[in-house]
Amino acid sequence: xxxxxxxxxxxxxxxxxxxxxxxxxxxxxxxxxxxxxxxxxxxxxxxxxxxxxxxxxxxxxxxxxxxxxxxxxxxxxxxxxxxxxxxxxxxxxxxxxxxxxxxxxxxxxxxxxxxxxxxxxxxxxxxxxxxxxxxxxxxxxxxxxxxxxxxxxxxxxxxxxxxxxxxxxxxxxxxxxxxxxxxxxxxxxxxxxxxxxxxxxxxxxxxxxxxxxxxxxxxxxxxxxxxxxxxxxxxxxxxxxxxxxxxxxxxxxxxxxxxxxxxxxxxxxxxxxxxxxxxxxxxxxxxxxxxxxxxxxxxxxxxxxxxxxxxxxxxxxxxxxxxxxxxxxxxxxxxxxxxxxxxxxxxxxxxxxxxxxxxxxxxxxxxxxxxxxxxxxxxxxxxxxxxxxxxxxxxxxxxxxxxxxxxxxxxxxxxxx
Numbered sequence: 366x367x368x369x370x371x372x373x374x375x376x377x378x379x380x381x382x383x384x385x386x387x388x389x390x391x392x393x394x395x396x397x398x399x400x401x402x403x404x405x406x407x408x409x410x411x412x413x414x415x416x417x418x419x420x421x422x423x424x425x426x427x428x429x430x431x432x433x434x435x436x437x438x439x440x441x442x443x444x445x446x447x448x449x450x451x452x453x454x455x456x457x458x459x460x461x462x463x464x465x466x467x468x469x470x471x472x473x474x475x476x477x478x479x480x481x482x483x484x485x486x487x488x489x490x491x492x493x494x495x496x497x498x499x500x501x502x503x504x505x506x507x508x509x510x511x512x513x514x515x516x517x518x519x520x521x522x523x524x525x526x527x528x529x530x531x532x533x534x535x536x537x538x539x540x541x542x543x544x545x546x547x548x549x550x551x552x553x554x555x556x557x558x559x560x561x562x563x564x565x566x567x568x569x570x571x572x573x574x575x576x577x578x579x580x581x582x583x584x585x586x587x588x589x590x591x592x593x594x595x596x597x598x599x600x601x602x603x604x605x606x607x608x609x610x611x612x613x614x615x616x617x618x619x620x621x622x623x624x625x626x627x628x629x630x631x632x633x634x635x636x637x638x639x640x641x642x643x644x645x646x647x648x649x650x651x652x653x654x655x656x657x658x659x660x661x662x663x664x665x666x667x668x669x670x671x672x673x674x675x676x677x678x679x680x681x682x683x684x685x686x687x688x689x690x691x692x693x694x695x696x697x698x699x700x701x702x703x704x705x706x707x708x709x710x711x712x713x714x715x716x717x718x719x720x721x722x723x724x725x726x727x728x729x730x731x732x733x734x735x736x737x738x739x740x741x742x743x744x745x746x747x748x749x750x751x752x753x754x755x756x757x758x759x760x761x762x763x764x765x766x767x768x769x770x771x772x773x774x775x776x777x778x779x780x781x782x
Contacts, residue, residue: 369455370478372448372464380453383420384427391421391718392760393753394428397725401432406729408433411508413484415476415494416515417445417706418463421717423454425488428725430459437482439475441490442660443467444699445706473497480505485735486728487512487536491660492519499526499533510735511535513727515720517550517581518636518660520742527742535738537727539720542745544753546582549720553712554705555586558632558658559594561709565683565698566654571595576628578621579635580607583658587632588616599624621645630654632704633664642666646673651693656704665701683708722753 388395401407412429416422418440426436437460440446446463455461460482462475476493480502487494487509495514498506511534514520520540526532539545563570575591577584578601588598588611600611601621612618621640625631625648633640636659646669657664671677674687680696687695699707711717726749731738758765768776 369451369459369461370464370475371451371455371461374452374455376449377452377456380420380423380447380449380451381456383447383450384423384453387420387714387717388424390714391424391721393718393722393756394424394725396756396760397722398428398431401428401725401729405433407486407732410485410732411435411437411482412486412488412728413479413482413494414438414488415441415479416488416490417441417703417711418451418454418461419445419447419706419711420450421711421714421721423450425721425724426454426459427457428721429728430457432725432729434486435482436460437462437479437484439463439479440467440472441493442702442706443469443472444702445711477502483508485510486732488515488724488728489513489519490515492516492522495519495523495526495536499531503533506533509534511537511731511738513537513539513724513731515545515724516540516660517546517583521636523742532740532742534740535731535743536741537731537743537745539723539727539745542723542750542753544719544750544757545723545745549712549716550582551586551589553586553716553720554583554634554658555588555590556716557705557709557712558587558634558656559590561705561707562630562632562654562656562698565681565704565708566696568654570630573597573629574599574627576601576621576624576631577616578624578631578633578640578664579637579659580604580611581634581636584634585614587634587658588614591630592616596630599628622648625649628653630656632656632658634658635664636660638663639666640664643669643673646670646689646695649693649695652696654696654698655701656698657701658704660703662701665697667697667701670695670697719753719757722756723749726752 412434440463446465462478520538575596576599577588598616600616602608625645676688680686
């Protein structure tokens with residue numbers, strides 16, 4: 366098997382500086398690395414990874430390697446791979462198959478190259494590796510003990526596979542751990558989406574009307590940060606409970622067709638397709654900006670946007686202008702892909718410290734329990750979630766109270782004394 370496929374191995378020194386920078390700001394993962402180096406829980410284990418390939422992901426790969434694993438990695442989005450980081454991992458002896466702006470075929474080829482390692486453990490982001498292992502690469506699934514999934518979208522796909530009895534091996538829904546969705550999805554997405562939008566557009570947010578389509582944990586974070594930047598926030602939802610929550614949180618709630626006519630910036634974060642389409646584009650004001658924060662680039666219907674336009678051009682890096690017949694201009698950021706990664710560096714290192722700590726510990730749990738786990742979807746064990754939270758608090762110098770034995774007994778009893 367070829368050791369790596371990267372754009373330019375000579376970019377490695379710059380990538381190494383990026384990895385070293387985030388490592389300093391990931392104390393939880395550093396503590397786990399120390400443990401892994403002592404115990405070598407992955408000795409002889411082959412790990413296949415498909416996660417947005419930037420510095421924080423690279424450090425997770427190195428932590429697994431420090432634990433004895435043979436690691437093969439690709440990106441999980443054609444625009445989120447950073448070529449210097451990929452080169453640095455390759456130079457460090459990790460099998461890397463990824464480069465920025467890969468074609469659809471190149472992206473699939475890279476995923477397949479990762480799977481040719483014949484993995485024991487899979488770490489996925491969006492479900493592409495798992496999908497391949499259940500379809501065109503099914504013959505490579507025979508040695509897979511299990512894996513972990515990072516995202517809401519990927520977990521949704523796994524739930525569908527489990528319902529249909531199609532899942533070939535156990536998977537852990539890392540996305541559903543409290544130390545993942547409460548922090549990564551909310552604070553990480555909220556901050557990194559706006560960092561990507563502001564860096565890309567160089568425009569003011571204050572005073573604008575921001576339309577957030579989807580009010581899950583990621584949407585909550587995007588809306589919260591928009592309000593903090595001084596925007597008027599409109600939320601569009603299909604779930605009545607979430608819509609009511611958005612209203613109680615102080616946001617305007619309306620149908621997307623109505624919001625299309627008032628928004629300045631639109632951010633899709635639903636996990637569904639065709640959230641913004643032709644009927645919305647026809648209502649949008651001149652200069653409307655569209656960004657996607659969902660995993661796949663299907664939330665904004667790009668073919669319908671292109672069909673509605675009489676011309677299109679790139680006006681700035683990661684900004685494409687679509688001019689409509691009446692002269693209105695609509696701007697699409699990052700090709701409608703994840704704006705925080707296609708046009709930014711992704712979540713802050715301190716946030717991914719917790720998410721990737723959960724990935725590392727869950728991967729170890731899968732391997733250590735491979736003989737007793739059935740092929741289904743599992744939650745992250747509560748003790749691992751708690752361990753990550755305790756490590757994070759410790760790194761911040763924060764101490765918390767503990768229940769006394771009497772308090773423990775009181776909480777666990779049904780009798781009142």
